Amino acid sequence: MSIHIGAAPGQISDTVLLPGDPLRAEWIATTYLEDAVCYSKVRNMLGFTGTYRGHRISVQGTGMGQPSLAIYVHELLAEYGAQTLVRVGSCGGLLETVKVRDIVVAMSGCTDSSLNELRFEGFDFAPTADFSLVRGYVERAEAAAVPHHVGQIFSTDAFYHDRPELRERLTQYGVLAIEMETSALYTLAAKFGARALSVNTVSDNLVTGEALSSEERERSFADMVELTLATVTA
Numbered sequence: 452m453s454i455h456i457g458a459a460p461g462q463i464s465d466t467v468l469l470p471g472d473p474l475r476a477e478w479i480a481t482t483y484l485e486d487a488v489c490y491s492k493v494r495n496m497l498g499f500t501g502t503y504r505g506h507r508i509s510v511q512g513t514g515m516g517q518p519s520l521a522i523y524v525h526e527l528l529a530e531y532g533a534q535t536l537v538r539v540g541s542c543g544g545l546l547e548t549v550k551v552r553d554i555v556v557a558m559s560g561c562t563d564s565s566l567n568e569l570r571f572e573g574f575d576f577a578p579t580a581d582f583s584l585v586r587g588y589v590e591r592a593e594a595a596a597v598p599h600h601v602g603q604i605f606s607t608d609a610f611y612h613d614r615p616e617l618r619e620r621l622t623q624y625g626v627l628a629i630e631m632e633t634s635a636l637y638t639l640a641a642k643f644g645a646r647a648l649s650v651n652t653v654s655d656n657l658v659t660g661e662a663l664s665s666e667e668r669e670r671s672f673a674d675m676v677e678l679t680l681a682t683v684t685a
């Protein structure tokens with residue numbers, strides 16, 4: 452058992468899906484996994500392991516923001532031997548063309564967080580997805596004709612930002628969407644030599660104001676999850 456994950460060694464698969472919302476983790480486990488077992492309820496940050504078409508898969512909630520995700524991802528990598536990690540999140544579209552329910556496949560994650568400034572002492576690290584996972588995901592999204600965008604995402608520390616005008620700069624530079632975890636996920640995967648990908652369904656568009664409800668953010672991201680399961684079990 453690690454400090455924040457109440458699982459015994461061997462209870463978690465080397466392939467882990469990572470929604471921010473623990474109730475989305477439960478929805479994924481009960482909807483898609485056979486014989487799903489809840490291995491952790493510590494702080495209600497639910498984690499499950501089951502099988503998908505014969506492959507052992509875990510789903511672990513990470514909470515909101517990079518500090519929270521970093522705790523769970525560090526423990527998955529350092530103590531449970533995770534090798535393939537895919538964030539299945541929600542995000543806000545920063546371009547008008549990145550519409551609600553589209554999927555954003557994050558090739559890279561920039562951030563306003565100081566986590567990597569402290570880690571790299573002034574060097575500018577570029578948190579980047581695993582190419583084989585990006586390719587596998589995008590091939591499947593294209594084949595299934597699921598609307599998607601591939602590019603850079605912005606991981607913010609502040610959902611309610613004091614300087615919303617900075618978002619316009621990101622839009623100007625073609626950053627596709629905003630969320631709160633990808634940069635830390637890609638950084639930790641690099642540190643531990645693991646594969647990571649972050650895919651995010653657009654839950655709201657910051658240009659048009661269109662938005663999904665909380666319940667839709669918890670339970671309606673089937674395309675994103677099905678493409679993820681197909682990619683990691685290929």
Ligand SMILES: O=P(O)(O)O[C@H]1O[C@H](CO)[C@@H](O)[C@H]1O
Pocket residue numbers: 470471472514515516539540541542610629630631632668
């Ligand atoms: O829906 P999840 O996966 O939590 O992702 C997004 O939603 C939360 C903010 O509402 C942040 O965690 C952000 O990254």
Ligand SMILES: O=c1cc[nH]c(=O)[nH]1
Pocket residue numbers: 541542543544610629630631654655657
């Ligand atoms: O962090 C997030 C997630 C979804 N939508 C946003 O606007 N921001």
